[in-house]
Amino acid sequence: MTPMNNEEYLLKLQFSDELKELEAAKKASGLNFEQLAEKIGVNKVWLASAFKGQQWVPEEYCIKIAKTLGISSEKTVFLNNHPYKGxxxxxxxxxxxxxxxxxxxxxxxxxxxxxxxxxxxxxxxxxxxxxxxxxxxxxxxxxxxxxxxxxxxxxxxxx
CATH class of the missing domain: 3.30.1160.10 (Cyanate lyase, C-terminal domain)
Incomplete structure (x- = not known):
């Protein structure tokens, strides 16, 4: 098996479990991206991109996402890391x-x-x-x- 290069490692593995949990929490909430974005005061496309690990999310919005989804802010704090975008x-x-x-x-x-x-x-x-x-x-x-x-x-x- 060919070892993963740095970009593949970062894109496929960094926060992949956390992103899956976040997506599951969104699904469980019954909210779509437009509704969730409206509740926390952001753009829906930006928010969807953040849920794919492609946006830096200010801490205040990490907290708002967690509160709106009814999950611990510990489950969203990873979004405050600057993502690797290849x-x-x-x-x-x-x-x-x-x-x-x-x-x-x-x-x-x-x-x-x-x-x-x-x-x-x-x-x-x-x-x-x-x-x-x-x-x-x-x-x-x-x-x-x-x-x-x-x-x-x-x-x-x-x-």
């Missing part, structure tokens, strides 16, 4: 967009400054910070620090 996750999507947009330029600069080489993803460091700039805006700073690896020249050129 490549549709806004942060992951933007990181892909950055590499798609700037990747060729980064590659050219690595070759200009480092020669015929690549950046290691094994001998590698990564840091992320959120800072406030002079105008009061919050900025994300991502630093990749990979060892420069020249291409091997084994065998007869061109190899």
């Amino acid at each position: 490549n549709t996750d806004p942060i992951l999507y933007r990181l892909h967009e950055v590499l798609d947009t700037y990747g060729p330029a980064i590659k050219d600069i690595i070759h200009e400054q480092g020669g015929n080489a690549i950046m290691s993803a094994i001998d590698f460091g990564l840091d992320v910070d959120v800072i406030e700039d002079a105008e009061g805006n919050h900025r994300v700073i991502i630093k990749f620090d990979g060892k420069l690896l020249p291409y091997a020249k084994k065998g007869k050129y061109p190899w």
